[in-house]
Amino acid sequence: MARAYEELSGGMGRKILFRPERYHAGSLFRDVKPIIEIEQDTYVVRDLSMSGFLLVAPEGGHRFARGDKVEFRLLLGESVAHEGSATVIRMEPHGSGAKIGLQLTDGFINIPALLSLHEGCALEQLVEEGxxxxxxxxxxxxxxxxSEAVFLLRRTKEILDRNDKREKNRTSMLPGExxxxxxxxxxxxxxxxxWDAIRxxxxAIVQPLMSNTPVIKAIKKFTETVLTPELTIAPSYKRAYEKPLGYPGDFELMKYFYSGKRHGDxxxxxLLHHLVNIHPFSMSVPSRMREVKEAIRQTVATTKVKDRPVRIANLGAGPAREVxxxxxTCKPEQPVHFSLIDQDEKALAYAYSQALPYKMAAGDHVVVECKFASFGQLLKNPELLKEMAGQDLVYSAGLFDYLPTGIAQNLVRALYSCLNPGGTLIVGNLKAPTDGIWSAEFVCDWSMIYRTKEDMEELVAxxxxxxxxxxxxxxYTYLLSIKKPQ
Ligand SMILES: C[S@@+](CC[C@H](N)C(=O)[O-])C[C@H]1O[C@@H](n2cnc3c(N)ncnc32)[C@H](O)[C@@H]1O
Known part of the structure; x- marks a missing residue:
């Protein structure tokens, strides 16, 4: 329903500050990477917006401090795309190096023009190098x-399309059905x-090459150019590859995995859509969901408290299907408080709408609260973390697969600190070694961090x-379960 002008509100809290849209440089500039040059030193651009950049500097690779004024050149291949001045507004450690935030003090970055320049550079590079x-x-x-995969796909399409056409034109219901x-x-x-044999x-081909960066990059480019377009006509492949919400594994894709339904005209x-649903990684999503649901059931059944609800928090909640x-299925009789935390407001809206009818049926003693926040905010903001204290179960599935070890360890520590004595923290992460990497990383450009048992143990060190x-x-997924002593 349309609202009157006086009813329209702006953002709340931090969202009240308008920020120009930020783009991940790797996704926008696939062929020629933008570089910032400051006094003959060069830096990789990680993110950019109309008004600034986030740069990455290697260990000892910079001498900036917050507030410094710098003159810079933005380079794309051989071309100077922009020259101007900026202020260093952010400095933070990044691995052994640093992340540096620059805010322009004159002019602005014309992103569409930069993209056109990028296409020109990519074409030039292709013509020159062949x-x-x-x-x-x-x-x-x-x-x-x-080439065999493309052949298989096209032959299958030809046969199935022909069959569809025949079916459509069939006028009588003979035993043909x-x-x-x-x-x-x-x-x-x-x-x-x-297809299984192709997978x-x-x-088998990519596994031994994973540490050979130039070859892996070339294989990815080749796959995405030759094979991926054959598959992205299916809604699941399209979403997995294009990542319309800006990150891999969004809640709409998770919904496909949970429903298992076939979509398409x-x-x-x-059939192609179904291929994604039956990929081992996709199948492990509902499987880990059932495990977490069982952990919720056990926690509620065994936590004996009178004066407070059983508290359960889910970080990177997505559709929160398990809730x-x-x-x-369980209709709890004692008070239970769920906190669903996610950086995606749409995912939270969906999760809430899915849980609401059952929460209402269970009664007022069940609360489902959604928090629109990122784990980065939790780590940086002690107040936010304090609000989360007193949980009997905290879990996170489908988020740690994207976190490097240092960040993952910090997050485990922070989430563990939110547990009550006797509480449990569960962390899910795709398992290494794996035979599922080819379709995800190469066909769908979906990079994740796979962890061995020892890697999982390292998180809890x-x-x-x-x-x-x-x-x-x-x-296909490890579940790390950590118990806090009574
Ligand atoms: C692969 S989905 C998993 C969702 C859900 N746990 C499940 O298993 O169905 C990952 C979820 O993590 C959320 N996420 C990604 N980065 C996040 C961040 N920095 N802070 C909080 N949530 C994040 C995404 O929005 C997404 O809903």
Missing amino acids: IQAEIDLVPGEYRQLC EVTDLFEARCEKHFLAS ARGN TTYVR REYLR GVSSDYDVRPEPTG
Whole structure:
């Protein structure tokens, strides 16, 4: 419903400050990376907006302090895209180096013009160097694999489209209906077996090369150019590859994994959509959800408190399907307070709308509270962390897969500090080694950090010795469970 002008409100809290949209440089400038030059030193641009940059400097690679005024040049390949002055407004450690925030003090960055310049530079680079150099880095057996994959996809499309057309034109309901279903099922069975073989070959080729950055980059480029466009006609592949909300694994994609339904206008597109749903990583999403739901059930059943609710917090909540499933199937009789935390407001709105009918049916003693916040805010803001204290269960699944070790360790420490005595922290992370990396990293440009059992144990180092690391039933995700002593 449209609102009257006097009813429209602006942002609240920090959101009241308008910030120009920020773009991740790696996603925007895929072929030629923008570089900032300051007094002959060069820095990689990580993010940019119309009014500034976030730079990354290696260890000992800068001599700036907050408030410094600098003259800079923005370079794209050989071209100077912008010259101007800026102030250093942010400095923070980043690995062994630093992140440096620059705010322009004159002019502005014309991002559409920069993108046009980038396309020109990329084309020039291609003409000058030719495509052979890029192709030569891709192993021959990998090129053959991609051509076989494309052949398989196109042949399957041809057959299924022809069948769709015949079905559409069929006027009478002859016994053909059964035959058609059988035909589709047979076709799918053969296709899935062939696709599995392609996935296995893809994984086997890339696994030993993962530390060879130039080759891996070339393989990614080759896959995304040759194979990915064949697949992104399906809604699941399109979303996984294009990341319309700006980050991988958004709640809409999670919804696909939870529902398992086939989307698409044709049998072929529905089959491709289904391919993502039955990928082992996708299958491990509902599986880990069921494990977390069971942990919620046990926590509520075993936490004996009279004067307060059982408190449960979920970081990186996304659709929080386990909360809905728990409320739908368990109907708790004692007071329970859920805190769902996510940096995506739309995900929270969805999670809340899903849980609400069951929360209402359970009664007033069940509270579902959503917090629109990032874990970065939790780590930086002691007040926010204090508000989260007193939890009986804290869990996070599908977030740690993106966090480097140092940050992940800090987060484990912070979340553990929010537990009551006897409380449990559960952290999910995709398992290493894995045979699922090819489709995610190469076909869908979806990078994650896979962790071994030892890597999971490293996250809890110095926090507690009372922990357990085990895979959920599909075997693709580890669940680290840490218990706080009574
Ligand atoms: C892969 S989804 C997993 C969602 C859910 N836990 C599940 O298993 O269905 C990752 C979620 O983490 C959230 N997220 C990403 N970065 C975050 C951050 N910095 N702080 C809080 N949440 C974050 C995303 O918005 C997204 O909803």
